[in-house]
Amino acid sequence: MAEILTSAQMRAIEQAAMAAGTVSGLALMERAGTGVVAAILETWPALATPAEPPCAVVLCGPGNNGGDGFVVARLLADRGWRVATYLLGRPERLPPDARATAEAWSAQPGARALPSEALAAEDWTGCRAGVVIDALYGIGFRPPLPAAAAQMLAIAGQIVAAHPEGWRRVAIDIPSGLAADTPPPVIPACDLVVTFHREKPVHPPLRAAGLAVVTADIGL
Ligand SMILES: NC(=O)C1=CN([C@@H]2O[C@H](COP(=O)(O)OP(=O)(O)OC[C@H]3O[C@@H](n4cnc5c(N)ncnc54)[C@H](O)[C@@H]3O)[C@@H](O)[C@H]2O)[C@@H](O)CC1
Numbered sequence: 002m003a004e005i006l007t008s009a010q011m012r013a014i015e016q017a018a019m020a021a022g023t024v025s026g027l028a029l030m031e032r033a034g035t036g037v038v039a040a041i042l043e044t045w046p047a048l049a050t051p052a053e054p055p056c057a058v059v060l061c062g063p064g065n066n067g068g069d070g071f072v073v074a075r076l077l078a079d080r081g082w083r084v085a086t087y088l089l090g091r092p093e094r095l096p097p098d099a100r101a102t103a104e105a106w107s108a109q110p111g112a113r114a115l116p117s118e119a120l121a122a123e124d125w126t127g128c129r130a131g132v133v134i135d136a137l138y139g140i141g142f143r144p145p146l147p148a149a150a151a152q153m154l155a156i157a158g159q160i161v162a163a164h165p166e167g168w169r170r171v172a173i174d175i176p177s178g179l180a181a182d183t184p185p186p187v188i189p190a191c192d193l194v195v196t197f198h199r200e201k202p203v204h205p206p207l208r209a210a211g212l213a214v215v216t217a218d219i220g221l
């Protein structure tokens with residue numbers, strides 16, 4: 002059976018690698034985002050060679066999971082996708098690595114880096130293929146889910162529901178609202194979960210329930 006790590010064990014491995022100077026937190030975040038994009042394109046190869054640019058609605062939370070989301074936004078925009086990020090919280094309160102990836106994304110010409118409040122007013126109906134990226138919370142989350150985050154996920158669900166053949170939901174590390182170290186009380190609506198280095202206790206039950214769970218190598 003594949004090794005399962007708790008969130009504390011995962012953090013300890015990341016901290017040890019950073020303390021040893023073998024990798025920075027920012028480099029790990031870049032690898033994490035790269036792994037998410039690779040998993041999306043492997044899971045849905047049509048998105049790698051689309052007839053028209055796909056869209057990405059990226060929900061970014063207040064921590065490093067959100068930082069991964071900004072990397073994914075930048076990389077998908079580099080591929081010609083139509084991308085917007087929606088940040089829950091204030092950019093100046095992001096932790097340093099996430100702030101760096103947010104700034105790198107915002108600095109891209111044409112980047113649409115928006116506050117969470119903008120999500121409700123956006124119209125994505127003209128985009129036939131796309132992904133909603135859940136980068137709200139990862140291994141740092143402890144329930145309950147804040148109402149504002151639940152509201153963002155609900156709006157994103159409506160975007161996907163409007164195009165059941167063309168839009169997919171992707172969760173970075175963990176579907177937001179679930180805790181890393183315990184079995185999920187409910188199975189969330191999600192098509193692909195991309196976690197890093199090793200699965201956490203939440204992942205095997207998700208896979209057993211039919212969700213695609215991919216573990217990306219981030220070089221730890
Ligand atoms: N250098 C790193 O730390 C790396 C982090 N990675 C990503 O970072 C994630 C972990 O990041 P963080 O530790 O910043 O945490 P998260 O991004 O999971 O959570 C963000 C913040 O939400 C807060 N929070 C937790 N529960 C809450 C609740 N119920 N209501 C409101 N706020 C709540 C936490 O205090 C935390 O500061 C991983 O899941 C992974 O996606 C990856 O990029 C790999 C490298």
Ligand SMILES: [K+]
Binds near residue numbers: 136137138
């Ligand atoms: K997430």
